[in-house]
Amino acid sequence: xxxxxxxxxxxxxxxxxxxxxxxxxxxxxxxxxxxxxxxxxxxxxxxxxxxxxxxxxxxxxxxxxxxxxxxxxxxxxxxxxxxxxxxxxxxxxxxxxxxxxxxxxxxxxxxxxxxxxxxxxxxxxxxxxxxxxxxxxxxxxxxxxxxxxxxxxxxxxxxxxxxxxxxxxxxxxxxxxxxxxxxxxxxxxxxxxxxxxxxxxxxxxxxxxxxxxxxxxxxxxxxxxxxxxxxxxxxxxxxxxxxxxxxxxxxxxxxxxxxxxxxxxxxxxxxxxxxxxxxxxxxxxxxxxxxxxxxxxxxxxxxxxxxxxxxxxxxxxxxxxxxxxxxxxxxxxxxxxxxxxxxxxxxxxxxxxxxxxxxxxxxxxxxxxxxxxxxxxxxxxxxxxxxxxxxxxxx
Numbered sequence: 001x002x003x004x005x006x007x008x009x010x011x012x013x014x015x016x017x018x019x020x021x022x023x024x025x026x027x028x029x030x031x032x033x034x035x036x037x038x039x040x041x042x043x044x045x046x047x048x049x050x051x052x053x054x055x056x057x058x059x060x061x062x063x064x065x066x067x068x069x070x071x072x073x074x075x076x077x078x079x080x081x082x083x084x085x086x087x088x089x090x091x092x093x094x095x096x097x098x099x100x101x102x103x104x105x106x107x108x109x110x111x112x113x114x115x116x117x118x119x120x121x122x123x124x125x126x127x128x129x130x131x132x133x134x135x136x137x138x139x140x141x142x143x144x145x146x147x148x149x150x151x152x153x154x155x156x157x158x159x160x161x162x163x164x165x166x167x168x169x170x171x172x173x174x175x176x177x178x179x180x181x182x183x184x185x186x187x188x189x190x191x192x193x194x195x196x197x198x199x200x201x202x203x204x205x206x207x208x209x210x211x212x213x214x215x216x217x218x219x220x221x222x223x224x225x226x227x228x229x230x231x232x233x234x235x236x237x238x239x240x241x242x243x244x245x246x247x248x249x250x251x252x253x254x255x256x257x258x259x260x261x262x263x264x265x266x267x268x269x270x271x272x273x274x275x276x277x278x279x280x281x282x283x284x285x286x287x288x289x290x291x292x293x294x295x296x297x298x299x300x301x302x303x304x305x306x307x308x309x310x311x312x313x314x315x316x317x318x319x320x321x322x323x324x325x326x327x328x329x330x331x332x333x334x335x336x337x338x339x340x341x342x343x344x345x346x347x348x349x350x351x352x353x354x355x356x357x358x359x360x361x362x363x364x365x366x367x368x369x370x371x372x373x374x375x376x377x378x379x380x381x382x383x384x385x386x387x388x389x390x391x392x393x394x395x
Contacts, residue, residue, distance in 0.1 A: 027131040028085065028121045030055050031103075032071040040065055059137040066110040066139050073103050074121045083121050086128070090116040112141035186297060209239045249308070253301030261293040261334065261387075264300045265327045268307045268336070272325055275315055287327040289334065293387060302361040303336065303383065306369070309358055310338055310381050318342025318379060333386030344373040 005014050031053050033042045043049055045065065046056030061068075074083050084099040091113050097105075099122075119133040143149050213236065252258055252267060269285040276283040307325075314323055320342030328335045347355075355371070362369035367385035 026075040027129070028072055028074040028119050028133045029053075030070060030072050030133065030135060032069075033059070034069040034071070035061070035065050036067045037069060055135070056137075061137065061139045063112055063140055063142040067106070067108045068110065068137075069104055069106040070117055070119075070135070071104045072119055072133065076124055082124075082126070085119060085121050087120075088118045090118060096120075110139050112139050112145065114138050183297065206239075206243065209236055209243070249304065253304060256297075258300050259295045259297060260300075261289065261295055261327070262287070262291075264295065264303055265289075265325075265336065267300075267304060268311075269325055271304075271308060272311050272323070275311055276323060279315065281315070281320060282322045283325070284322075285325040289327050289329045293334075295387070296365070299365045299385075302365045303367070306358045306361050306383060307336065307338060307381075309354065313354065314338070314340050314342065314379065317345070320378070330384075333384060335385075336383045337380065339378065339380045341378045344375045344377050344379055346375060347373075 005012055007013070029051070033056060035042050035045075042056045042059060043054070045061050046059040048057045049055060050057045070087075072085070074085075076083055084101060085103070086096045086099055087105055088096045089107060092107065092110060092115060114136070115138070116134055116136045118135075120128055120131070123129045258264070258267070265285075265287055272283050272285065311323075314320060318340050320340035323338070323340040326335075326337045326339075328337065359369055362383060365385065367383050370382045370384070371379070373379035
């Protein structure tokens with residue numbers, strides 16, 4: 001039967017085997033959660049704790065606190081050493097782990113996300129229990145990986161790109177408007193300069209013609225003027241020719257079609273050929289430049305007037321037999337050179353107004369004017385300019 005007896009020195013005793021139902025097996029539970037093996041207190045990342053072991057409730061970890069150790073246990077009074085565990089981290093693992101006997105597991109370098117740590121254990125019969133331990137927590141996303149931050153960056157970049165192109169377009173428009181304003185101011189200044197020159201040069205010639213005609217008509221007696229009638233006619237004719245040539249030059253200078261280097265050189269050459277043939281001076285022109293090179297507005301006029309005055313002085317005063325005109329391209333730009341084999345001059349012995357005038361014209365177009373001359377050794381005039389850099393007008 002179920003009754004068992006055994007005897008001792010002091011009497012007989014009955015052994016009663018308690019029913020197995022009195023031995024209780026508890027469900028698995030967490031005993032601790034450690035961050036980087038306890039270097040950081042997990043409770044700092046939860047608003048509250050729960051249970052006897054004060055486990056953090058709804059823990060939210062920063063992105064750089066993603067190294068977690070779960071410690072757990074299951075109390076089985078009948079066979080505590082025969083308990084096996086299986087775990088599964090939902091959101092990270094793909095399947096349950098193999099059975100283990102140790103009571104802790106560590107996860108490191110967890111990416112941002114929401115996780116649930118699940119744990120099951122065997123009962124006293126070795127079967128996997130139905131009770132599952134589930135613990136949820138969050139590893140926060142770094143701010144630079146959040147959708148809101150990425151959208152903000154995209155919006156910011158789009159705004160910066162839009163601002164960049166807006167400022168670029170505005171700068172270009174502003175630059176174009178500024179260039180147009182400068183161009184209009186230069187044109188206005190050039191028109192004033194042309195009007196002044198026309199008044200000074202052409203007005204003087206017209207005044208002379210009127211005076212000569214008046215003398216011719218003065219009682220039909222030219223002897224009162226001290227000049228012969230033929231001489232007056234000759235002066236009228238010369239003034240009319242000068243007026244015509246000057247007017248033609250002004251019209252040529254203001255035509256935009258002539259703002260080109262080769263056309264400027266040909267115009268200066270034509271003037272020289274007509275001028276020097278009157279004194280039987282040998283005149284040669286040579287150019288090593290080919291192609292088309294646009295000139296800044298007003299450049300042709302100033303350069304033409306410089307060489308027109310230089311040629312006229314050579315015609316009147318140099319006594320030269322040979323005069324040459326050349327256009328050369330250099331490493332630093334271009335040069336127009338007029339050279340004669342005349343008697344030359346000493347700078348201190350000539351009227352400086354003419355030199356000052358042509359130097360001012362050179363400065364207006366940003367060119368360099370060099371004049372070299374020695375007695376009985378000819379004169380050389382060089383106008384150097386660079387068309388790559390913007391020409392500075394000084395009207």
